[in-house]
Amino acid sequence: MKHPFIVYLILCLWCWAPLATLRAVPLHFLVGANTQAEDTSPTYLIFQNFESTGYDNGETWTETGVWYPDYTTTVLLGSQSLMANTSNPSNYTTFSAQSTAHAFCMFRLSALPSAVNSVFGLRSGTTLVTGFRVNSGGSITLYANSADSSASSVSLAINTTYYVWLTHVSGGTCVLAMSTTTTKPSADGSGNVYLTRTGAASNVDRIDVRKGTDAGTFIWDRIIVDDVAIGNNP
Ligand SMILES: [Ca+2]
Numbered sequence: 001m002k003h004p005f006i007v008y009l010i011l012c013l014w015c016w017a018p019l020a021t022l023r024a025v026p027l028h029f030l031v032g033a034n035t036q037a038e039d040t041s042p043t044y045l046i047f048q049n050f051e052s053t054g055y056d057n058g059e060t061w062t063e064t065g066v067w068y069p070d071y072t073t074t075v076l077l078g079s080q081s082l083m084a085n086t087s088n089p090s091n092y093t094t095f096s097a098q099s100t101a102h103a104f105c106m107f108r109l110s111a112l113p114s115a116v117n118s119v120f121g122l123r124s125g126t127t128l129v130t131g132f133r134v135n136s137g138g139s140i141t142l143y144a145n146s147a148d149s150s151a152s153s154v155s156l157a158i159n160t161t162y163y164v165w166l167t168h169v170s171g172g173t174c175v176l177a178m179s180t181t182t183t184k185p186s187a188d189g190s191g192n193v194y195l196t197r198t199g200a201a202s203n204v205d206r207i208d209v210r211k212g213t214d215a216g217t218f219i220w221d222r223i224i225v226d227d228v229a230i231g232n233n234p
């Protein structure tokens with residue numbers, strides 16, 4: 001071979017292109033939802049799938065009240081989810097402070113609350129800064145800058161798995177999107193929720209899940225926090 005290095009280089013480039021394309025596809029879509037291995041990504045601020053005993057990916061979550069991070073009765077993704085069914089439990093983990101933070105979770109409940117529940121929120125310490133809230137009757141609000149948006153026209157249904165995208169921007173446009181599919185909606189309607197509200201001038205450093213005092217089972221899975229936008233099929 002006259003130029004073995006050039007041949008080697010061409011082979012490397014030829015192999016790398018399809019591998020790079022493959023890397024961009026979420027692993028659970030390659031092997032099928034509910035059976036995926038953990039696609040741990042070093043770029044996420046938080047990536048929690050509740051798959052091993054307790055919490056996975058080496059994350060520390062701080063529980064107040066009764067929590068079940070190894071729940072297997074109704075699993076939203078993989079083999080375990082996080083469940084709460086008692087009065088007023090809360091649970092959080094922390095990350096480095098961000099002026100813009102993008103969060104995602106899967107969420108399901110067995111009974112609608114009788115009062116507002118902050119079920120998934122980005123916080124500064126203990127203070128809720130930007131959050132996904134479920135109201136009496138199942139309508140949704142985006143909590144931001146110390147108040148709720150107007151309520152969604154679409155209401156949560158019980159025993160239905162939802163995909164929730166929540167973005168906090170300090171002093172900018174915060175977004176809450178919710179769907180029964182893994183496609184992030186960009187407008188209200190057709191069963192989807194899309195709400196915006198100007199955010200507080202605040203960083204966030206904590207992701208928090210909680211349940212109010214009503215009876216019912218709340219389930220979460222695949223909780224992600226990132227410093228870049230989270231799109232479809234997270
Ligand atoms: Ca899981």
Ligand SMILES: [Ca+2]
Nearest residue numbers: 050052054069
């Ligand atoms: Ca677990």
